[in-house]
Amino acid sequence: MMKKAIYSLFLASLIVSCTENLEDKAVREAKEYTEKYCPTPYVNDSRTDSAVFDKNTRVFSYYMTLRNKADNKKAIDANKDKLHKLQKEALDNNPGLKVYKDAHFTFRFVYYSAKNPKEILLDDVFKY
Template identity: 35%
Template sequence: MEDRCARESKEYTKKNCPVKIDNNTTLDSLTFERETHTLHYYYKLTGFADQDGVLEKVDAVTVLKNELKNTTTLRVYKENKYRFAYTYRSEKDPSKIMLEVVFTDKDY
């Protein structure tokens, strides 16, 4: 399972990233952290979303959690109790993390 996850995340990043999710969000990469069984999504925020407080205002953590609960494409990973991490960085200041959250099987 771990080898599959590592391979699929690497292939997805190579084939698809960066991919624009919406006008203000780009998925830069997807990685698999084998030691913690974590699929880690790295995003870049631009425009309006690249401001302090915007993600809190739209309750991004709850939105992400609900999307994770409802998605079927990650079913096999959820069944194996994998973790899902999301990191959002500022385009204006790439060293600035706008949001970082990790969900475990207790969250979904």
Template identity: 45%
Template sequence: MLSSCQESLEDKAVRQAKEYTERYCPTPVVNYSRTDSIVFDQNRHVYIYYLSFCGMLDDQKVVDENRDRITDMLTQSVRESTGLRNFIEAGFKFEYVCHSEKEPKKVLFRIVI
């Protein structure tokens, strides 16, 4: 318990990302996407969310046509998350790397917020 009081924000981010991934990932599909894992890059101060786009969103043309909408939704999600507030205030960034469910090595969308 004492160590958590002295835990740096970076160490907390690493721990929380690892715990979330182990506990919840892959998440159920919601709005044609699922979270496969989350990691925190301490050198860059970036939370990296690895997602898979599924169903109708698993199509490069559909993603390209909706790029602005996807960007707005992810940006709003980060800004409105009370759980991320301390990290946002510390200047951390949030990267989303969205892969195809059908072709897991194919990146359909990537953004850093």
């Protein structure tokens, strides 16, 4: 009987110690996504280079590269509101991010130029 109680307590402590909080989960998932998929193939002249989660600020940052026709600072600036709206809709409709949106995490998308990799074409932030 005592052995069962000790085993149960040991098992319970293992389960509790193995659980991660939401911030740690976000760090792990962003890292795993980047390692497994990035850089992604280009789709509509856009690709994801990496994803990072900062526990201190609770911000998911996605770093993207735009090429060809999409790599156009003037066109992006002229359509900034429309692009913001489209990105917001994509976030709102992504069920995989629901737990993070419900926890009021912030999402940041930084788009770089393929022609000039140091040039930021758009830096857009979404707070939930």
